[in-house]
Amino acid sequence: MDTWTIQKLLNWIIDYFTEKGIDSPRLSAELLLSGVLAMKRIELYTKFDKPVDKQHLARLHDLVKRAGLNEPIPYLIGKTEFYSLEFNVSPDCMIPRPETELLVERAVEFLRTHPVRNSVTHKMTQQEEISNGARSGAQFVCDLCTGSACIAVAIAKNFPDARIIATDISDAALNIAAANIEKHRLKHRIKLLHGDLFDPLVPHSDVEKFDLIVCNPPYVSAAEFDSLDKNVKDYEPKLALFAGADGLDIYRRICQKIDLFLKPDAALMLEIGFAQGAAVKEMLQQTNVFAEIKIEKDLNNNDRIVIAKTASKS
Ligand SMILES: C[S@@+](CC[C@H](N)C(=O)[O-])C[C@H]1O[C@@H](n2cnc3c(N)ncnc32)[C@H](O)[C@@H]1O
Known part of the structure; x- marks a missing residue:
């Protein structure tokens, strides 16, 4: 069975988002992947070859699909950045712009x-x-x-x-x-x-x-x-x-x-x-x-x- 590394996953998500017409597919993919793996975005690139475990893969599969249907990524990962600070968000509040x-x-x-x-x-x-x-x-x-x-x-x-x-x-x-x-x-x-x-x-x-x-x-x-x-x-x-x-x-x-x-x-x-x-x-x-x-x-x-x-x- 193929191993899903961070690099492979990132590329797959970017392709999927591009196909679905999601805005800024690379940035969106980085935000989703780093959010789910609890990593900084830069770490996706410094840990490119790291394999991703089954549990994270299952969660990502679900969230990538939902993002492909236009569900906002900050709601999917429960956080966003504003004024260089991290904020919790949920569908109960507007996403800071x-x-x-x-x-x-x-x-x-x-x-x-x-x-x-x-x-x-x-x-x-x-x-x-x-x-x-x-x-x-x-x-x-x-x-x-x-x-x-x-x-x-x-x-x-x-x-x-x-x-x-x-x-x-x-x-x-x-x-x-x-x-x-x-x-x-x-x-x-x-x-x-x-x-x-x-x-x-x-x-x-x-x-x-x-x-x-x-x-x-x-x-x-x-x-x-x-x-x-x-x-x-x-x-x-x-x-x-x-x-x-x-x-x-x-x-x-x-x-x-x-x-x-x-x-x-x-x-x-x-x-x-x-x-x-x-x-x-x-x-x-x-x-x-x-x-x-x-x-x-x-x-x-x-x-x-x-x-x-x-x-x-x-
Ligand atoms: C555009 S959002 C802004 C949220 C946040 N300040 C921001 O900049 O991301 C507007 C907020 O106003 C709240 N709101 C709507 N009508 C209101 C009212 N009559 N009194 C107080 N808050 C209200 C909504 O619940 C919502 O949280």
Whole structure:
């Protein structure tokens, strides 16, 4: 009987994915194989001649077939990478996208250059209070629609003085978020709340205004459903994708309450769909909350985030 080495398997999976029209067949094959064998991608090449045992072969056979039917590889292997960090994922949460890294980059830049205001006291947890006690440099961040908590975790990892409250309406997604916060040992700096946008913040008397609010909300319109890739529309949670007839429902609802939650000199950063920049900017202007509103493009030259800043207190 032929021995299945890593090299032979990799080539077979690449050929299979190419035949099935899967995007980036080599990368997809590497991710699946390294995920199942619990190896780094580079190790596939340094251990090319290593035989793969029967149990792994059986599991791979099943997963390769499922990937060939467009099931997303991060769901099949239960993890993905975002902002150079590993995150657990499951079909209960959206798979973090590379485009969203721009939002994190701008958020971290903002926090690093933003003057600290100590006038408002936040108490996130008793534990938090203790670790916060001696820190005057803490900046308070809210991540609405947190999903896997990829944005909150990436910000916290890159800005040690961030204290973050992250909310989501999906309990199932929050379970994944909790696992990721635990995985990155950030329980003392990120607090999860369940509920509709700002609603879970209001009954928490310990929550006041934020230095920064970030949000990657659902923003797909009902009409766009058919144009979505099969791996998105058949597998990712609808709750994470759709936001009403024009895809703008969540932005509208954020605008209704945003003045209650931002400090002076603070920022709101929203990920948007490529055609939503003008509409979201207009909505934000109508709140009369912001002194400056800017749309930023991603590497593909598509509008990707809106950054809105409140005025300094005179
Ligand atoms: C596009 S996903 C973003 C997930 C994650 N922040 C990311 O960037 O990968 C949107 C998330 O919003 C949540 N969501 C949808 N409607 C919501 C609402 N009304 N209030 C709070 N969260 C909501 C969904 O459960 C989903 O996790």
